[in-house]
Amino acid sequence: xxxxxxxxxxxxxxxxxxxxxxxxxxxxxxxxxxxxxxxxxxxxxxxxxxxxxxxxxxxxxxxxxxxxxxxxxxxxxxxxxxxxxxxxxxxxxxxxxxxxxxxxxxxxxxxxxxxxxxxxxxxxxxxxxxxxxxxxxxxxxxxxxxxxxxxxxxxxxxxxxxxxxxxxxxxxxxxxxxxxxxxxxxxxxxxxxxxxxxxxxxxxxxxxxxxxxxxxxxxxxxxxxxxxxxxxxxxxxxxxxxxxxxxxxxxxxxxxxxxxxxxxxxxxxxxxxxxxxxxxxxxxxxxxxxxxxxxxxxxxxxxxxxxxxxxxxxxxxxxxxxxxxxxxxxxxxxxxxxxxxxxxxxxxxxxxxxxxxxxxxxxxxxxxxxxxxxxxxxxxxxxxxxx
Amino acid sequence: xxxxxxxxxxxxxxxxxxxxxxxxxxxxxxxxxxxxxxxxxxxxxxxxxxxxxxxxxxxxxxxxxxxxxxxxxxxxxxxxxxxxxxxxxxxxxxxxxxxxxxxxxxxxxxxxxxxxxxxxxxxxxxxxxxxxxxxxxxxxxxxxxxxxxx
Numbered sequence: 001x002x003x004x005x006x007x008x009x010x011x012x013x014x015x016x017x018x019x020x021x022x023x024x025x026x027x028x029x030x031x032x033x034x035x036x037x038x039x040x041x042x043x044x045x046x047x048x049x050x051x052x053x054x055x056x057x058x059x060x061x062x063x064x065x066x067x068x069x070x071x072x073x074x075x076x077x078x079x080x081x082x083x084x085x086x087x088x089x090x091x092x093x094x095x096x097x098x099x100x101x102x103x104x105x106x107x108x109x110x111x112x113x114x115x116x117x118x119x120x121x122x123x124x125x126x127x128x129x130x131x132x133x134x135x136x137x138x139x140x141x142x143x144x145x146x147x148x149x150x151x152x153x154x155x156x157x158x159x160x161x162x163x164x165x166x167x168x169x170x171x172x173x174x175x176x177x178x179x180x181x182x183x184x185x186x187x188x189x190x191x192x193x194x195x196x197x198x199x200x201x202x203x204x205x206x207x208x209x210x211x212x213x214x215x216x217x218x219x220x221x222x223x224x225x226x227x228x229x230x231x232x233x234x235x236x237x238x239x240x241x242x243x244x245x246x247x248x249x250x251x252x253x254x255x256x257x258x259x260x261x262x263x264x265x266x267x268x269x270x271x272x273x274x275x276x277x278x279x280x281x282x283x284x285x286x287x288x289x290x291x292x293x294x295x296x297x298x299x300x301x302x303x304x305x306x307x308x309x310x311x312x313x314x315x316x317x318x319x320x321x322x323x324x325x326x327x328x329x330x331x332x333x334x335x336x337x338x339x340x341x342x343x344x345x346x347x348x349x350x351x352x353x354x355x356x357x358x359x360x361x362x363x364x365x366x367x368x369x370x371x372x373x374x375x376x377x378x379x380x381x382x383x384x385x386x387x
Numbered sequence: 388x389x390x391x392x393x394x395x396x397x398x399x400x401x402x403x404x405x406x407x408x409x410x411x412x413x414x415x416x417x418x419x420x421x422x423x424x425x426x427x428x429x430x431x432x433x434x435x436x437x438x439x440x441x442x443x444x445x446x447x448x449x450x451x452x453x454x455x456x457x458x459x460x461x462x463x464x465x466x467x468x469x470x471x472x473x474x475x476x477x478x479x480x481x482x483x484x485x486x487x488x489x490x491x492x493x494x495x496x497x498x499x500x501x502x503x504x505x506x507x508x509x510x511x512x513x514x515x516x517x518x519x520x521x522x523x524x525x526x527x528x529x530x531x532x533x534x535x536x537x
Contacts, residue, residue: 054513061498062522066529229460232438232487245437245460251410321411321456321467334454336444347454349440357490386513 019047022368026055030133030372033382037359039368046371049363053356056386064346069095069313072346074170076333079348080384081167082125085118086326087333087348087384088172093253094322094335095174095343099315106299107176108255113292114162114171115254115324116285117155117189120196122327123278123285124152127203130275130376134216144203151199154192161185174313176302186293193286200282207275217271221362221374224269231361232354235329236281237378240274242267247325259291271377311341328352328379350384388462393433400428410463417470423479426457429466430484434459438487443499445525451499453478457485472501480505498523 025036034055040048060079064072076091077084089111096103103111128148156166163169163179171177207213223233228241238245246263248256264280266273304313315337323332332349355378363371390412394405397414401421405412417425429435439456446452451472458465472478480503481488492503493512500521503509511518520527 054511054515057513059522062529226436227486229436230438230486232440232485243460250460250463330439332440334440334442334456345444347440347442353490354438354440354487357487361486 024368024371026052030375031380031382032129033380033385035356035380035382035385037363037371039363039371041368044367046364046366046368049360051356051359053382054386056382058387060348060387061346064091064343064348066342068310068341069174069315069343070307070310070341073172073174074168077168077170078383079350079387080326080328080331080352080381082381083118083122083327084168085114085171086324086331088169089115089254090322090324090326090331090333091335091346092172092174093324094320094333095313095315095337097320097322098318098335098337099174101175102303103176103254104300104303105255105297106180107301107303109258109292109296110177110181110301111172111254112256112259113289113296114159114169116288116292117158119285119327120282120289121152121155121159123282124148124155126278126327126376126379128152130373130379131207131213133372133376134213144206147199147203151196154195158185158189158192161188173302173304173307174315175304176300178302178307180301181296186296189289189293193289197283197286200279204279214272216370216373217275217377218268220271220366220370221377222269223358223362227358227361228269231358233329233358234351234354235325235327236274236277237355237358238329239263239265240277241269247323247330251323253322253324258295259288261288271373274377314339314341315343323349326351328355328381328384330354331384348384348387350387352380352382352384353387356380356385388434388459388464390464393464393466396432397428400432401425405466407467411465411467414466414468417468419470419472419478422453422470423481423484425468426455426481426484429457429468433464433466434462435464435466436460438485438491439465441481441488441491441495443495443501443523445499445523447525450474451476451501451524453495453501455481455488475502476500477502477504479503482506497521500524 020041022039025031026034036052038050039046073088076087079087128145131144160166163171223241225242228238244265261284264277266276317339319336321334323330329351331351334347335343336345338344397405403414405414407413435457437458437460441455444452453470456467478501492506495501497511
């Protein structure tokens with residue numbers, strides 16, 4: 001029966017009606033981390049998707065119960081390691097809310113300053129890696145990627161001279177911040193913002209006039225307003241789907257109420273809309289950074305003494321949920337304090353975890369190549385997904 | 388919808404006290420059997436369509452408590468509801484109401500062993516499928532031995 005066998009092989013291989021299960025990941029360059037997608041394909045179209053996460057799980061929530069309020073902020077930065085300032089801030093805000101701890105005005109301004117610089121650095125990373133994923137269509141592959149890293153380095157240099165670290169800072173402490181601006185830092189920061197504002201125009205020129213870029217991002221990965229809210233995606237994804245919500249404006253923390261900025265919203269819900277939202281956020285962030293530098297009040301940077309021992313911060317019994325608007329959306333910390341130096345329970349609401357959960361709802365129906373564009377526009381950081 | 392209006396509506400419908408300052412309210416003691424009904428009400432009547440997070444807290448002898456937060460983004464009302472579970476750790480699922488509950492409930496099952504009844508695909512999400520125990524329970528010591536490689 002050799003003929004029958006041969007026919008079987010041909011039908012399986014080229015018939016087109018067979019379903020094929022394909023693993024994308026765990027090590028796939030477009031995931032920017034370890035993430036396994038199990039795609040069921042019909043030809044090149046995705047029929048169903050399952051995701052496997054947890055490769056980077058470090059049980060941050062259990063760690064949070066075993067480390068003190070003085071120790072944990074610098075570990076919190078390791079959840080979302082490309083936007084470390086954000087998660088540190090969420091943690092100390094939660095503790096301060098429960099303990100009703102005052103934060104001096106200067107420290108609040110400094111917190112806004114680093115949060116916005118962090119947003120710029122994080123969005124640079126997103127834009128660069130996303131354009132790299134979408135590859136050669138964008139004029140030589142790595143062009144935008146290298147340009148964005150050049151700008152991100154400038155911001156990381158600023159962080160380095162402020163905190164001594166380039167990626168994981170330990171800048172916040174309960175009651176304020178640990179470091180004050182060094183001499184001449186403000187001027188360097190202004191110069192960096194001027195450069196970045198100018199470069200953003202260049203990126204937009206390179207991308208938005210590029211037909212390949214438009215075709216790969218417009219109408220791809222559309223998230224409706226209803227789906228966006230039900231799944232709980234946040235940040236630029238939510239605003240790209242037409243929901244006008246930003247914690248910085250609608251539920252202000254630190255001193256965001258003192259600054260004047262705009263919340264960009266797009267209604268298309270596709271990859272291009274998310275791109276537009278983030279590009280506008282870049283400019284708003286640099287606007288806020290300038291305002292902070294202009295109006296930085298003098299005074300102490302913390303209402304608590306500098307950290308000398310691990311158990312020196314105690315938070316009275318109580319519970320609270322504090323959240324901040326990170327580069328990827330709502331980063332929240334639900335904290336239960338029992339009066340001791342460590343929390344009784346700590347829950348991270350990681351923005352990337354909720355954002356990634358949108359994938360199984362929007363990927364089916366797209367081609368395999370579109371998955372890469374959608375993943376990049378979601379901008380997950382796996383440290384925060386897996387925690 | 389305003390937070391004050393939400394407080395009176397919850398009181399009227401369920402007889403539960405909602406407390407809080409600003410836009411965030413906390414509702415303690417939602418009964419297990421009324422868990423789904425409460426979120427139907429939160430979604431339809433209070434307009435809380437945004438699913439923020441779901442987790443649990445192990446109160447040792449007092450049992451496990453499930454905590455879930457939803458929010459009305461347009462009008463500024465956030466509801467954090469809590470529900471104390473029985474010893475069997477069973478809780479009705481919210482996946483039919485909020486699609487974001489899918490992964491969050493899987494994580495809660497993974498970490499606490501809470502069984503969400505009616506969840507379409509309740510398996511571990513962050514830990515491997517053959518992991519033993521539920522690490523965020525208070526009786527799971529940090530130095531619980533487990534094989535480093537499987």
